[in-house]
Amino acid sequence: MIEELLPAEVSSAEAFTDPPDVILFPEEEALIAHARDKRRREFTTGRWCAHQALSRLGVPPAPLLRGERGAPKWPARIIGSITHCAAYRAAVVARAEQVRTLGIDAEPHAPLPAGVLNVVSLAAERTHLAELSTVHPDTHWDRILFSCKETVYKAWYPITRQWLGFEDARLELGTGTFTAHLRKEGAELAGRPLTAFTGRWLVRKGLVVSAIAVPNRSWGDRPTHEGHPQTNLLG
Known part of the structure; x- marks a missing residue:
């Protein structure tokens, strides 16, 4: 599912259940030695997905430890992103010379808890969501917005090392696409001001998944989603 949102340079793996026989590297196991069962399952299957994606990229197996802000510490010249929610785990990786930054997120396709939307959105975005809801009233646009914002942060931080x-x-949401207009100044990508990201999202199997991938070959030339096949984005 997640691969439909990403360019060919990105390797991905996903799981809808937790495989019972996953064996972590000892160094990875040490990171969750005192974790509760839910966190242990999320971490274990997330690392399993990451190792699967890395293997498909031809990267030799090695422990994935924690880096800054708890994000995975990827092998040299590799970038990646991991996400998990109930009944879904996924990881994506790419070679740094081919893809500049990656971000993915997964959420249940359900309304946000009461009060959360006002915390995570701007007034203009809430107006935008209300308009979208008149066209697709069965789509949980608030959750899609939240997922896309999480993806934006995951793509932003490796470039800037700054909080967003x-x-x-x-955000502006389209049919399976989104544009994030960045309101924080000073960041650059490939020597140009970083003012926006474009990405893709879909709803399927009771989930919202979203992704941003910025290939090095296309930065500044075309949106990150151009050239992807059209998918069934709402179910």
């Missing part, structure tokens, strides 16, 4: 709050990006 929910208020620092204004």
Whole structure:
């Protein structure tokens, strides 16, 4: 499912259940030695997905430890992103010379808890969601917005090493696509001001998944989603 949102340079793996026989590297096991069962399952299957994706990229197996802010510490010249939610885990990786940054997120396709939307969105975005809801009333646009904002942060941080709050990006949602207009100045990508990301999302199997991938070959030339086959984005 997640691969439909990503260019060919990106290797991915996903799981809808937790495989019972996954064996972590001892160094990885040490990271969750005192974790509760839910966290252990998320971590274990997430690392399993990451190792699967790395293997498909031809990267030799090695422990994936924690880097800055708890994100996975990827092998040299590799970038990646991991996500997990109930009944879904996924990881994506790419070679740094081919892809500049990656971000993915998965959420249940259900309304956000009461009060959360006002915290994670701008007034203009809430107006935008209300308009979208008149066309597709069965789509949980608030959850899609939240997922896309999480993806924006995951793509932003490896480039800038700076915090990006929910208020620092204004999103416009299209049919399976989104544009994040960045409100935080000073960041650059490939020597150019970083003012926006484009990405893709889909709803399927009771889930929302979203992704951003910025190939090095296309930065500044065309949106990151151009050239991808059209998918069934709402179910």
